[in-house]
Amino acid sequence: MYAISVVGPDSTALVERLVGRLAVEGRVATVSNLPLAPAPGFEESVTFGGEGADVTYGLGDGWTALGHERTLGEVVDDCAPDYDYLLADGFPDARLPTVVAGDAPATTDRVVATVDAETADLDDLAAAVDATEPHETLASLVAAVKRSPDADRSGAIATFTGRVRAKDAADDARTELLEFEMYEGVAEERMATISRELEERDGVLEVRMHHRSGVIPDGEDIVFVVVLAGHRGEAFRTVSDGIDRLKAEVPIFKKEVTTDEEFWVHDRS
C-alpha cells in the first residue's frame, strides 16, 4: 500500500480530487484529522464508552467505529493489508511521503510534490505517489502471498521479522535506534532476485521481502521475509535462507546509536 500524507491549507480539496484518480487504480483508504469531532450522533446513541468499552463498532450498511487512543501510524498499519492507497488529510507531523496542497511551508523533508489543489495534474500526482516506497507490514506481506494464484496448493506460511534489539545482554549500553542506508534501486532489485530464486525451489510458491530504511527506533520492526509453501519444511528452510541471503547480499548499511556512542555495524562485526 502507498501511504501519503496530504498537508497544507487546501489538503482536503486535493484529497477529494486525488481519491477519484487513485480509485481507478485500486482500493483507497482516507484518514481525516478530526481532533474535536466524533461521528455526529454515533457517540450518543450506541457507544458504551461510559461503561468501559475502549472501542465500539457499529455494523450495518457500511460501518462506523469510535474509540480512544488511535494513532495515524496504527491506522496506516491496519489498512496496509487491504488497501492499495491511503491518503492522510491534515497530519503535519506524519512520518509519511508528503504532498503539500497550497501555499504552506514544508514541515517535513519527505515532500514528493507541492501543488495547487484545483489545477494539479492528477496523472502526474498519481505517478509521484506510485514512485514512493510502499508501506509494508508483516500482515500486508502475508495478505499478498495469500492472494497467490497458487494459494490452493499452499499449506504453510512461514515469516521472519527482524527488529531493533535494545540490549544483547543485561549490562549492554541501550541501543536507541538504528539508521539504515540503502542503495536505492539496487537493494530492491537484489531482494527481488533472491525471492525469485527461492521461488524456484520445489514446493515454494511465493516469497516476499521488505526492508525499511531511515531511522528505526528500538522495539520497531526492520525487515520481513514471508514464504508461502506447500508444506512447513520448505517454508521454514526458505524463510531462514531468505533472511540469511538478504543480510549477506543486499546493499543496505546499518549505523547503530546507543546511549554511549554511534558506529557503523560493519566496523564491529
Added chain:
Amino acid sequence: MRWKLFANLAETAGEREVDVDVEAGATFRDALDALFETHPELREEVTDEEGNLRDHIRVLRNSQNPFVADAGYETTLEAGDELAMFPPVSGG
C-alpha cells in the same frame, strides 16, 4: 561517469555522489583513479599498499560486480555507467 558512495565511505568523502571526468572507453581502473583524485582520503581508506581495493570493499558497475561479471580493473566503461563503492553490507 558517476560514483555512488555509501555508509562510512560517503562520510569520508563528504558526499554521496561524485561525478568524475572519465569518458566512455576508459577502464574501471581509470574511474577509480579519477575518484581518488577528487577524494585522496578515500584512497587511504579503501586500497592496500599495491593500490588494489581491500578485500572487504565492494564495487558495482550498473549493479553488477565488475570482478565477476566483467574484466575487473580492465573493464571497459560505457557512457552513463553507474559505479558504486561500499563497505560490507549490514542489513537486517
